[in-house]
Amino acid sequence: xxxxxxxxxxxxxxxxxxxxxxxxxxxxxxxxxxxxxxxxxxxxxxxxxxxxxxxxxxxxxxxxxxxxxxxxxxxxxxxxxxxxxxxxxxxxxxxxxxxxxxxxxxxxxxxxxxxxxxxxxxxxxxxxxxxxxxxxxxxxxxxxxxxxxxxxxxxxxxxxxxxxxxxxxxxxxxxxxxxxx
Amino acid sequence: xxxxxxxxxxxxxxxxxxxxxxxxxxxxxxxxxxxxxxxxxxxxxxxxxxxxxxxxxxxxxxxxxxxxxxxxxxxxxxxxxxxxxxxxxxxxxxxxxxxxxxxxxxxxxxxxxxxxxxxxxxxxxxxxxxxxxxxxxxxxxxxxxxxxxxxxxxxxxxxxxxxxxxxxxxxxxxxxxxxxx
Numbered sequence: 001x002x003x004x005x006x007x008x009x010x011x012x013x014x015x016x017x018x019x020x021x022x023x024x025x026x027x028x029x030x031x032x033x034x035x036x037x038x039x040x041x042x043x044x045x046x047x048x049x050x051x052x053x054x055x056x057x058x059x060x061x062x063x064x065x066x067x068x069x070x071x072x073x074x075x076x077x078x079x080x081x082x083x084x085x086x087x088x089x090x091x092x093x094x095x096x097x098x099x100x101x102x103x104x105x106x107x108x109x110x111x112x113x114x115x116x117x118x119x120x121x122x123x124x125x126x127x128x129x130x131x132x133x134x135x136x137x138x139x140x141x142x143x144x145x146x147x148x149x150x151x152x153x154x155x156x157x158x159x160x161x162x163x164x165x166x167x168x169x170x171x172x173x174x175x176x177x178x179x180x181x
Numbered sequence: 182x183x184x185x186x187x188x189x190x191x192x193x194x195x196x197x198x199x200x201x202x203x204x205x206x207x208x209x210x211x212x213x214x215x216x217x218x219x220x221x222x223x224x225x226x227x228x229x230x231x232x233x234x235x236x237x238x239x240x241x242x243x244x245x246x247x248x249x250x251x252x253x254x255x256x257x258x259x260x261x262x263x264x265x266x267x268x269x270x271x272x273x274x275x276x277x278x279x280x281x282x283x284x285x286x287x288x289x290x291x292x293x294x295x296x297x298x299x300x301x302x303x304x305x306x307x308x309x310x311x312x313x314x315x316x317x318x319x320x321x322x323x324x325x326x327x328x329x330x331x332x333x334x335x336x337x338x339x340x341x342x343x344x345x346x347x348x349x350x351x352x353x354x355x356x357x358x359x360x361x362x
Contacts, residue, residue, distance in 0.1 A: 112347040142215070
C-alpha cells in the first residue's frame with residue numbers, strides 16, 4: 001500500500017464500541033512532524049449487489065434510512081459478518097433482500113465510502129442469470145424493504161428526482177448506462 | 182421527502198461531540214411497532230469537485246487517509262463550514278487544494294456516502310475553464326496533498342490498480358468516460 005504523507009499513530013483512544021460501528025480518536029504525527037487528531041469510525045465493510053434481470057432491469061429496494069430521516073431507493077446491500085468472504089455476503093444479502101439467487105456474480109469494484117472519517121468499503125458485484133428462491137432466508141427483524149425492478153430510464157428518473165442518491169446506487173446506474181444497451 | 186417505513190425516534194443519546202463528527206444512538210419505533218436502536222454519525226456534509234482541464238485531464242490529489250491507513254488519489258473535496266452554501270465551499274476547496282479557479286462550475290449530483298450509519302452527503306460539481314490563481318489560499322495546516330492532472334486512460338489505470346477507489350472519485354471517472362470523448 002502507498003503510504004505517502006503517512007500519519008503515524010501516537011496514541012489511540014476508544015470512544016464507543018457499538019453494534020455496527022466503533023469510534024476512536026487517534027493522535028497522529030503529521031509528515032511535517034507536528035501532531036493532530038483524527039476521528040475514526042470503524043465499520044465491518046459491506047457488499048452491494050447490482051442484480052440485472054433478463055430484460056435488463058435493475059432490482060432495487062426502497063427502505064427508510066434513519067441517518068437521512070427519509071426512505072431512499074438502493075441496490076441490495078449488507079454488512080460483512082466477522083470473517084465472512086464478500087462473495088458469501090453478496091449471495092446471502094441478495095437472497096435475504098430480494099428472494100433471488102444468481103447463477104452469475106461478477107466482481108465490479110470496491111469503493112471506500114467516506115475515507116475522511118470511516119474505513120467502510122463496499123464490494124460491488126453484478127448479479128445476472130437470476131432465479132427465484134422458493135423459500136428464501138428472511139431479512140433481519142429490524143429491516144423493512146420494498147422490492148422493485150426498474151429500467152435504466154426509470155433509474156435515471158429516480159436520480160433526477162432524488163429517490164436514488166446514495167453513492168453505490170449512483171455507481172450502479174452509471175454502470176447500467178455504460179453496459180446495457 | 183418520502184417517509185415510507187419511517188422509524189420514529191423514541192429517544193436519542195449523545196455519545197460523542199467531535200471536531201468533525203458527532204455520534205448518537207437513537208431508540209426507534211419500527212413500522213411493525215417494535216423498537217430497535219440506530220447508531221448514527223452526524224457529519225456537516227461536503228463537496229467534491231471534478232476539475233477538467235482544457236485538454237480533458239482530471240485534476241486529482243493524492244493524500245493519506247488515516248481511516249484506511251494508506252494514501253489514495255481523489256478528486257478535490259472538503260467539508261462545508263456551518264451555514265456555508267455548497268457552491269462557496271466548492272470554490273474555496275478547489276482553490277485551497279489545487280491553486281485553480283474555474284470560470285464554469287456545473288452541479289452534477291449529490292450523493293449520500295453511507296446511508297446506513299451516517300448522514301454525510303457530498304455535493305459534486307464539474308469545474309471547467311480553469312485558471313491559475315496567483316496567490317491561492319492555502320490548505321489547513323494538517324493537510325498534505327500532491328496534485329496531479331491525469332487523462333481518462335490514467336484514471337482507468339488508477340482504478341484498476343486501486344490507487345483510485347473512493348466513491349466520489351469513481352463517479353468522477355465514470356462521468357469522464359461518459360462525457361469526454
